[in-house]
Amino acid sequence: MYKTTKARLAVFLFLCFFATQPAFAITPTEQLQGTIQQVLSVVKNPSNSDEQRKEMLRETLMPLFDWVEMAKQTLGKNWSVASGRENEFVAAFAEFLGNSYVGTIGSYKDEKILFVQESIDNNRAQVNTRIIPAKGDATAVNYRLHRVQGEWKIYDVVVEDISLVVNFRSQFNRILAKGSFDDLLRQLREKEIRTRS
Secondary structure (H helix, E strand, C coil), X not given: CHHHHHHHHHHHHHHHHHHCCCCCCCCHHHHHHHHHHHHHHXXXXXXXXXXXXXXXXXHHHHHHECXXXXXXXXXXXXXXXXXXXHXXXXXXXXXXXXXXXXXXXXXXXXXXXXXXXXXXXXXXXXXXXEEECCCCCCEEEEEEEEEECCEEEEEEEEECCEEHHHHHHXXXXXXXXXXXXXXXXXXXXXXXXXXXX
């Protein structure tokens, strides 16, 4: 009787332990592939209006990014400048970059996306892809991801060896060297408005 109870307790604890663990079965590549399939089905559906397409793409793509981490890395050593207003900066950055990315993806027509390579190092990963247009040269787009609450989130995108994070960091450093944090926010919001129009 004691052994049976002990065995049941062991099974119960085993199931509880694994039931509470994050599900890491989905690889970074599988997660990206699933999202991109959704994106392509939205883009290629002729019944969607431009506004519907943009909204559906935003709903699909925005959760894929770790906007806080990206925003933090783009400010780099200047992150302390945003002290007390971090949420405001993250929101402005996510709106600008999210709309820009949605606009780029939304313009895809006959492009093919090849998943070339995946590398995982503990909680960080990189997925290398190539975008092949109907005409012209292929473009290398590599996604850098990390695990956040059991999901793979993008924290940087490298296009033809140019890191989005590093590129924005140099731009933001130049703005902050000459102006204030408010100047940076204003320019981000102005750019965001232009990407929507």
